[in-house]
Every structure is written in C-alpha cells, then in structure tokens.
Amino acid sequence: MDYLEIEGGSPLCGEVRIQGSKNAVLPILCAALESPGVTVLENCPDISDVGAMLEILKGYGCRARREGSRLVLDAGSLHSGRAPEDYAGMMRSSIMLLGSLLARLGEAFLPYPGGCVIGKRPIDIHLQALRQLGAELKEEPEGLRAVCTHPRGARICLPFPSVGATENVVLLAARAEGVTVLQNAAREPEIVELCRFLNSMGARIEGAGTGTIRIRGVERLHETKYRIMPDRIVAGTYMLLAAAAGGKIVLKGAPLEQLMAVRQVLKQMGVRQESQGRELFLWCPGRSRGGLAVCTSPYPGFPTDLQSPLMAALCLAAGESVIEERIFESRFKIAEELARMGADIRIQGSRAEIRGVERLRGGRLKARELRGGAALCIAAAAAEGTSRIYQYHYIARGYENIIRDLKGLGVVVH
Ligand code: EPZ
Numbered sequence: 001m002d003y004l005e006i007e008g009g010s011p012l013c014g015e016v017r018i019q020g021s022k023n024a025v026l027p028i029l030c031a032a033l034e035s036p037g038v039t040v041l042e043n044c045p046d047i048s049d050v051g052a053m054l055e056i057l058k059g060y061g062c063r064a065r066r067e068g069s070r071l072v073l074d075a076g077s078l079h080s081g082r083a084p085e086d087y088a089g090m091m092r093s094s095i096m097l098l099g100s101l102l103a104r105l106g107e108a109f110l111p112y113p114g115g116c117v118i119g120k121r122p123i124d125i126h127l128q129a130l131r132q133l134g135a136e137l138k139e140e141p142e143g144l145r146a147v148c149t150h151p152r153g154a155r156i157c158l159p160f161p162s163v164g165a166t167e168n169v170v171l172l173a174a175r176a177e178g179v180t181v182l183q184n185a186a187r188e189p190e191i192v193e194l195c196r197f198l199n200s201m202g203a204r205i206e207g208a209g210t211g212t213i214r215i216r217g218v219e220r221l222h223e224t225k226y227r228i229m230p231d232r233i234v235a236g237t238y239m240l241l242a243a244a245a246g247g248k249i250v251l252k253g254a255p256l257e258q259l260m261a262v263r264q265v266l267k268q269m270g271v272r273q274e275s276q277g278r279e280l281f282l283w284c285p286g287r288s289r290g291g292l293a294v295c296t297s298p299y300p301g302f303p304t305d306l307q308s309p310l311m312a313a314l315c316l317a318a319g320e321s322v323i324e325e326r327i328f329e330s331r332f333k334i335a336e337e338l339a340r341m342g343a344d345i346r347i348q349g350s351r352a353e354i355r356g357v358e359r360l361r362g363g364r365l366k367a368r369e370l371r372g373g374a375a376l377c378i379a380a381a382a383a384e385g386t387s388r389i390y391q392y393h394y395i396a397r398g399y400e401n402i403i404r405d406l407k408g409l410g411v412v413v414h
Helices: 022-034 048-059 085-090 092-105 124-132 163-173 189-200 232-245 260-268 304-314 334-340 370-382 402-408
Strands: 003-007 012-017 038-042 063-067 070-074 107-111 136-139 143-147 155-157 179-183 204-206 212-216 224-227 247-252 272-276 279-284 293-295 320-324 344-348 351-355 364-366 386-390
Touching: 003 370, 003 402, 012 232, 012 402, 022 038, 022 048, 022 070, 022 092, 022 163, 022 189, 022 232, 048 063, 048 070, 048 085, 048 092, 092 107, 092 124, 092 143, 092 163, 124 136, 124 163, 163 179, 163 189, 163 212, 189 204, 189 224, 232 247, 232 260, 232 279, 232 304, 232 370, 232 402, 260 272, 304 320, 304 334, 304 351, 304 370, 334 344, 334 364, 334 370, 364 370, 370 386, 370 402
Parallel strands: 012 247, 038 224, 155 179, 293 320, 364 386
Antiparallel strands: 003 386, 038 070, 063 070, 107 143, 136 143, 179 212, 204 212, 247 279, 272 279, 320 351, 344 351
C-alpha cells in the first residue's frame, strides 16, 4: 500500500517518542567502515535510507545485522568492491563512503549519488576538499574512481559550510598523516555526532559544532559502541503539526537544545511550549498566528529540512508570511499540492508568500520527496475531510513509522 489516509480536522491529543536521527546515523554507518572490528549502534531508526545504506555497505564486504533498534556491523573483511548501483544512485548520503573507504582502503569506486527534486546537489565541494587531502578522483561514465594511498593533513576552507563535504573531510582526515584544519565547516549537530562517534573509535577531532574543526590523523581506529542521538527534524515536524492542527501534544526525548530556531518560530505563531527535562509540552489554543518572515540557513538557523512542514503550518495561520529558501534551489515543490487543498501560496524564485486561509480541504495528494511528504501529512491532519497521500515510500525514507507517530498524537490515520 503506497499511500496513507488521514481524516483531518480533529485537534491533537497525545504523545510521541522521537526516533534516532537519520542524518546522524547515515554518516556514522560510513564511519564504521574505518574500524576493522565490530561496531554496535543503538537507537538506529528503522527507515529505508538506513536499509539502503546497509545494502551498500554489504557491497563492500561489511557484515551487518539489525536487532530491533540496534545495528551490529563487522567491517573486518572490507574490500574496495563496488556499491550496488540501484542503492547508491538513489541516495545522496552514499557520497560519504568516499571519505571512509579512502581512509580504510586507499581506494573506492562509487556510482554518482542521486540528485533529487529539491536540487541538483552537486559534489564539487566534496571533490575539491578531498583532493586537498591527497585524493586522486577520476569522474568516469558510471561513477567516481578514487585513490588515496597516503592521505596528508591540510588546511581546507570550504566555499560553503556543506554538511556532507564537512563529513567527508572529517572521515578521511581522521586517518591522514598530520593535522587537518577545516574552516567554514558545517556546524550541524549531526557533525558533532559524527565527530563524537569517530573520537569514540580513537580519532582525535576538536572543534566540532564550530566553524573550525581540527583533526589530528591517527594510525588506526578501533571498534566501538555508540547510541545515536534523536532526530531534530522529526521532532520539528511534529512541533509544526501542533501549530497546524491545534490541540495538546507531548514530545518525548526530543533534542530540545538543537531546536531553538524552530521553537522561536513556534512562539511567534502563538504555540505555547513548556519543557520538563527531555519532554516538551506544546499546545496551540486556537488558530496560529502568521505574519512571519523566515529564512532557511545553515545551523543554528532555521533548518531547510523543516521549510516544507513550516509552509504547511503557515497555510492555516492568520496573516501573510514569507519563507526564503536559501539552501536548495528548488525546495518549494510541495506548494502545488498544498494549493490543491485550498492554500494561498505565491512562489517567486527562492521566496514563497503564504496567505493563511481559514481551512484546507482534504483530497488525493502525492508526496514527491521526503520532507514535502511530511508537510502533506501536517496539512492533511489540519484539513477538513479525508486525504490520501500517495508515494508514501518517500516519507518512509526518514520517518520510522509516521502512521504510528501520528496516531499517538491523536490524528486519525489508516
Ligand atoms: C545534508 O545534505 C542533509 N542530508 C540534508 O537533509 C540537509 O537538507 C542538508 O544537509 C542541509 O542541511 C544528510 O545529512 C544525509 P549540503 P547535504 O552539502 O550534505 C550545495 C533530509 O531531508 N552543495 O549542506 O547534501 C547543495 O547543492 C536531507 O534529511 C554544492 O553546491 O547538504 C545545497 O544547495 C535533504 N556542492 C547546499 O550546498 C557540494 O559539493 C547544501 O548542501 C555540496 C553541496
């Protein structure tokens, strides 16, 4: 069944425990290849992107098994091999295998990572940085051939704080000779998590979470056991659901310190919030307030991954709001589906103008990518009538079980 059905219009009432972070576990799975031993990862989300990554790792000889939310990996008999085309091509995060395979084996062949509807997603920043560490990269018709028998530390300044390029540099520099200083590095919490994981394997990385990361290469990395942090984007999705559908919810285990920009926007929308320890109580006593101007930007700014869920919530907020998407070049695709529900949205380049309406109408909707699909779930839960959201598989790439979570929050889902 590649659709889910939501009966909208009832205010929320319930709670949800936040799953492990997709964008933390994916680079960590690549990093696990850098140890010849066993790696145990706890709190891994059961999402299709993790399943795809595990298939790719197996293509290089890594053994992997899932025991509930625990993943057990053994990269003892890793070989350069070749990633299964159908998986590596569909998933952007396979590009992080470049850094880790070069660090462990000194060579790698990787099919080009897929682009997607949100943008072309070039890898020029990755390639330029890895070359500075001594990698030779050849772009062949079917993919990228990389060799780096002797990675050497370097001073690298990224032209843009790319999350993936930062991760690739850290992955290779962890095993390079000498020190690497990475400037204009991404500051996302997922970078901090990757560096913490690598340090638990014996790496020597400082400054993660700031714009300058210092990596002193080491001879080898050893096995480790690590617990993946909760997913801030999944948490933010359900927080924005509260603004759209109203009612009262509790988020359990959300990484509240990573959600300051989102909480600020929700406060402006009139959503009441109270945190007790790792629990966040949210309630939206009536129609949320619009009149906001929000720009997406690198962490700690408002995350681009919550731009579509925010758009869905602002469709019903009283007043006119503006969203500027400054990270990806075409991440407003979901506006067309929202307009079919009665939303009033005007797109001009990287700017979306949203005039809140009193109500949205449920209908047959189509997800086209992960976060846009989540945004449709928010709109459907707040709309009048029943909605069917087709191409549910896009949503399953990042949300472990959105049907379970929405039901737990009081949404009527089939
Ligand atoms: C990561 O993608 C996330 N994915 C994305 O989440 C997230 O939207 C993005 O970071 C920004 O926060 C994972 O972590 C698996 P970037 P990544 O490199 O690393 C351009 C989701 O929904 N760029 O920071 O690919 C690029 O085109 C996904 O969970 C280059 O031009 O993001 C984009 O416009 C979607 N050349 C901008 O930089 C490069 O070599 C940000 O990309 C690399 C990037």
